[in-house]
Amino acid sequence: MQKTVVIDIVGLSTSVIGEHTPFLQKYIAKNNLTHIKPAFPAVTTTAQSCYVTGKTPAEHGIVGNGWYDHEASEIKFWKQSNKLVNGEKIWDAAKRKNPDFTSSKMFWWYNMYSTADFSVTPRPQYHSDGVKMPDCYSYPADLRDKLQKKLGTFPLFKFWGPGANIECSKWIADASMEVDRENDPTLTLIYLPHLDYCLQKFGTDFTKIAKELNEIDALVEELVIYYEQRKTNIILLSEYGINNVSRPIHINRVLRENGLLAIRVEAGHELLDAGASKAFAVADHQIAHIYVNDPKEKAPVKSILEKIEGVKLVMDEAEKQKHHINHQRAGDFVLMAKADSWFTYYYWEDDKLAPDFARSVDIHNKPGYDPVEMFMNPANPFIKLRAAYKLARKLLGFRYRMDVIPLDASLIKGSHGTLDIGKEYYPVLITNQTINQKEIAPTDVYSVIWESIFGDE
Numbered sequence: 001m002q003k004t005v006v007i008d009i010v011g012l013s014t015s016v017i018g019e020h021t022p023f024l025q026k027y028i029a030k031n032n033l034t035h036i037k038p039a040f041p042a043v044t045t046t047a048q049s050c051y052v053t054g055k056t057p058a059e060h061g062i063v064g065n066g067w068y069d070h071e072a073s074e075i076k077f078w079k080q081s082n083k084l085v086n087g088e089k090i091w092d093a094a095k096r097k098n099p100d101f102t103s104s105k106m107f108w109w110y111n112m113y114s115t116a117d118f119s120v121t122p123r124p125q126y127h128s129d130g131v132k133m134p135d136c137y138s139y140p141a142d143l144r145d146k147l148q149k150k151l152g153t154f155p156l157f158k159f160w161g162p163g164a165n166i167e168c169s170k171w172i173a174d175a176s177m178e179v180d181r182e183n184d185p186t187l188t189l190i191y192l193p194h195l196d197y198c199l200q201k202f203g204t205d206f207t208k209i210a211k212e213l214n215e216i217d218a219l220v221e222e223l224v225i226y227y228e229q230r231k232t233n234i235i236l237l238s239e240y241g242i243n244n245v246s247r248p249i250h251i252n253r254v255l256r257e258n259g260l261l262a263i264r265v266e267a268g269h270e271l272l273d274a275g276a277s278k279a280f281a282v283a284d285h286q287i288a289h290i291y292v293n294d295p296k297e298k299a300p301v302k303s304i305l306e307k308i309e310g311v312k313l314v315m316d317e318a319e320k321q322k323h324h325i326n327h328q329r330a331g332d333f334v335l336m337a338k339a340d341s342w343f344t345y346y347y348w349e350d351d352k353l354a355p356d357f358a359r360s361v362d363i364h365n366k367p368g369y370d371p372v373e374m375f376m377n378p379a380n381p382f383i384k385l386r387a388a389y390k391l392a393r394k395l396l397g398f399r400y401r402m403d404v405i406p407l408d409a410s411l412i413k414g415s416h417g418t419l420d421i422g423k424e425y426y427p428v429l430i431t432n433q434t435i436n437q438k439e440i441a442p443t444d445v446y447s448v449i450w451e452s453i454f455g456d457e
Contacts, residue, residue, distance in 0.1 A: 001098055004233040004452040005180075005188040006051075007223055008108065009216060010044070011195035011416075013241025015204055015424040020213035023221040027236075027430065034435045035426040038240055039442040040323045040336075041287040041417045045109045047239035047427070047442055052108075052189075053087040054446030056324035061086045062110075063330040064284040065369060068291045073275030075282055075367040080121060080137075082114035090446055091116050091187060094453060101453075104183065106176040107191035112137055118179050120147065124156050147175045159193065161361040162376045162404070166215040169194040173219055177226050187453060190223070192216065199242035200371045203413035233432070233452045237445065240416040241425035245342050248409035249310045251281040251288050251335070252347035252368075258304055260297065261347060270353045272367050282331065283343035283368035286417030289331030298332060305333060310341030312420045342415035345370060351407050359405045371412050376404045 014033075017024055039047040040057070041064055049055075049062040057063050062085055066077030082089075091103035092115055104118040105111055111121035116139070123137035134156035138144035148154060151174050158168040169192045176190045198212040206213075220236065227234050252272065255261050262276035274280050274291070279301045282289040290305065292298050305314045313319065315334040320326040325334055337343060345368025348354045357365040361373045416425075429435070429445065433452060440448070 012238035021217040042240035050442040051445040067329045080112040102185040104185040104188040164197045203244035236430040238427040242414040245415045247341040283345040286337040288335040288343040290333040292332040312338045
């Protein structure tokens with residue numbers, strides 16, 4: 001067996017590799033770069049699940065970062081149990097081939113209750129008074145304590161939200177090397193989310209993202225030097241590239257205008273009632289799952305969807321099968337946006353009636369993905385003072401709501417998920433292995449990792 005590390009540099013594509021990534025440029029010159037045809041949808045959980053199972057979403061069931069649970073009648077995002085991913089994982093197949101094989105899964109998604117030998121994933125503490133505290137979850141359980149004693153508390157609020165920065169990816173990198181030093185796993189999977197933030201906020205505007213590119217480049221160099229000293233095969237890859245966008249599509253508002261959405265009002269705020277709706281959307285970057293609770297509405301709903309500006313493709317059953325997303329978790333229709341467009345989860349028509357969670361970082365309550373969570377409201381000149389006041393209340397033990405997020409989807413300048421993009425936005429795979437194809441399928445990444453570990457065995 002050959003010791004192997006897979007470093008997932010989120011958002012990396014040839015569109016951003018250049019003068020601001022000097023190490024990556026030199027590293028690519030000495031190795032081989034292959035494009036990965038984007039998974040569909042090209043989002044974190046789907047792509048990673050393709051990589052570790054060698055299966056499509058139709059088989060492994062991860063049709064996006066979230067979906068509608070028909071039995072619970074609830075929209076669920078960012079769940080973490082590895083049991084949600086169907087199919088044998090690469091670390092299980094490797095252990096079956098050689099019982100001495102061990103694995104470390106550092107912040108790759110669906111990391112709870114996996115069968116990897118070592119794993120760490122974000123997991124805040126939720127206290128009974130509503131306070132959310134930074135923390136992480138690990139297996140074995142005491143690994144969390146050992147890492148946080150050495151590296152400090154996992155910087156959860158630097159992992160996502162307005163404060164997201166390189167500190168989080170640095171913590172993950174340091175933790176990965178620490179686990180490697182202590183346990184010497186055969187395979188390590190490392191997730192570095194840093195580029196995800198600036199690229200979604202600003203697109204490929206190098207006047208605004210040069211610093212972040214320099215930071216991730218330096219961190220990858222640090223990891224590569226460490227693993228080269230450990231005589232490790234190194235695979236650098238990404239899940240998707242991020243292309244520029246300028247048009248948010250408020251898909252649930254369209255369905256509401258056509259009398260298909262059910263809304264409840266609680267304490268003066270509007271809530272989407274998915275179970276009572278005739279049809280609704282689960283928005284996820286540049287794709288949206290459309291669930292139709294009333295079968296009689298399918299044909300009218302499809303007609304409405306096909307007329308929406310910015311929609312590239314409305315997938316029915318035949319199209320879902322063609323794109324390998326024909327799984328029971330998928331919507332009755334799956335929308336794919338044009339390259340310049342993306343889907344919001346917004347369903348209210350008056351911001352005064354928006355739910356209280358809309359102005360907070362609240363990834364589990366929002367019925368869709370919300371990249372605007374990366375901004376503090378720029379329309380409020382006192383927003384940082386407001387955030388400081390809220391933080392002071394938290395530190396003093398008072399209840400608080402960190403309601404500092406804007407409701408302006410036009411702030412977002414980059415997105416991903418669609419297949420309507422040029423190859424410069426494809427995810428990449430960089431390795432010293434010989435790969436004869438200039439482009440591989442996302443399911444082929446499994447074989448690249450397998451060959452790195454076992455070669456001709």
